[in-house]
Amino acid sequence: MTNPLGLEGFQHVYSGKVRDLYAPLGPDGAPVPDRLMLVASDRISAYDWVLDTPIPDKGAVLTRLSLWWFDQLADLVPNHVVSTDVPAAVAGRAVIVRRLEMLKLEAIARAYLTGGGLEEYRAKGSVCGVPLPEGLEDGSRLPEPVFTPTTKAPVGEHDLPMSPAEVEELVGADVAAEVSRLTRAILARGNEIAAERGILIADTKVEFGRAADGSGGLVLGDEVLTPDSSRFWPAAAWQPGRSQPSYDKQFVRDWLTSPESGWSRSSGEAPPPLPERVVEQTRAKYVEAYELLTGETF
Numbered sequence: 246m247t248n249p250l251g252l253e254g255f256q257h258v259y260s261g262k263v264r265d266l267y268a269p270l271g272p273d274g275a276p277v278p279d280r281l282m283l284v285a286s287d288r289i290s291a292y293d294w295v296l297d298t299p300i301p302d303k304g305a306v307l308t309r310l311s312l313w314w315f316d317q318l319a320d321l322v323p324n325h326v327v328s329t330d331v332p333a334a335v336a337g338r339a340v341i342v343r344r345l346e347m348l349k350l351e352a353i354a355r356a357y358l359t360g361g362g363l364e365e366y367r368a369k370g371s372v373c374g375v376p377l378p379e380g381l382e383d384g385s386r387l388p389e390p391v392f393t394p395t396t397k398a399p400v401g402e403h404d405l406p407m408s409p410a411e412v413e414e415l416v417g418a419d420v421a422a423e424v425s426r427l428t429r430a431i432l433a434r435g436n437e438i439a440a441e442r443g444i445l446i447a448d449t450k451v452e453f454g455r456a457a458d459g460s461g462g463l464v465l466g467d468e469v470l471t472p473d474s475s476r477f478w479p480a481a482a483w484q485p486g487r488s489q490p491s492y493d494k495q496f497v498r499d500w501l502t503s504p505e506s507g508w509s510r511s512s513g514e515a516p517p518p519l520p521e522r523v524v525e526q527t528r529a530k531y532v533e534a535y536e537l538l539t540g541e542t543f
């Protein structure tokens with residue numbers, strides 16, 4: 246298995262759109278049983294494409310933000326973070342984590358109605374089996390966060406909505422109820438904190454696992470409440486009844502859909518490289534979100 250970053254003492258396990266997973270190797274050269282390393286890249290995705298142009302420091306900013314959120318949520322749920330003692334090549338954008346038995350579902354909660362949830366609401370008046378009030382629009386705030394889990398589709402395929410019965414069949418009724426409760430509580434806590442700082446978190450995806458030996462309860466894995474795992478909206482621009490501007494990706498989206506890019510979403514072709522000004526504006530939004538939420542300087 247190739248080692249894209251050439252990390253001595255680590256075996257590459259998996260690459261997602263913007264993050265990668267490595268296994269630390271022990272002195273015998275075998276993977277250490279209960280450890281993994283999550284590495285956040287500077288890659289950015291838009292319109293289902295991973296763009297050619299990296300956003301400098303994006304991986305480091307989102308790693309620090311996720312670590313901060315794990316701390317803010319520690320009273321709600323234990324997490325998989327072990328340390329940030331990582332190789333210099335990925336310092337600041339990688340985390341050593343406990344190896345978990347991950348639940349095979351994407352635990353999604355929605356506090357505002359948009360995207361796939363809005364489509365289902367318009368068709369059925371409900372989302373994932375949860376009836377919603379009439380008259381909701383794109384961007385409407387929901388009475389309370391709704392659990393809208395999906396499958397974990399293979400690379401290149403789309404995640405599919407799961408009904409409560411399908412979740413229970415996958416993980417059992419008790420774990421299904423706890424995953425729903427925790428996912429909604431994480432989003433509610435996130436919005437309590439973010440709204441005071443000018444950011445609305447419309448929805449979020451988290452991942453849970455259990456200790457490999459089966460001991461203990463659910464552990465929060467992956468990343469948490471970052472602009473990659475969640476929809477961040479600027480609170481001041483919130484206006485139900487239209488598509489909301491993205492806190493972090495609007496400069497990218499606006500340029501890619503402008504005549505200047507020469508690109509069309511319907512072309513099926515990869516988007517062109519981003520101009521430097523869009524890269525700088527986007528980097529600044531990630532840093533701004535981090536500094537607003539945490540009160541710390543990047």
Ligand SMILES: N#Cc1c(N)ncnc1-c1cnn(CCN2CCOCC2)c1
Nearest residue numbers: 261264265266325342343344345466467
């Ligand atoms: N987190 C975590 C974790 C863990 N603590 N233990 C075992 N497996 C995983 C794991 C394996 N894959 N994913 C999906 C999320 N990936 C993250 C990396 O980047 C690609 C997507 C999570």
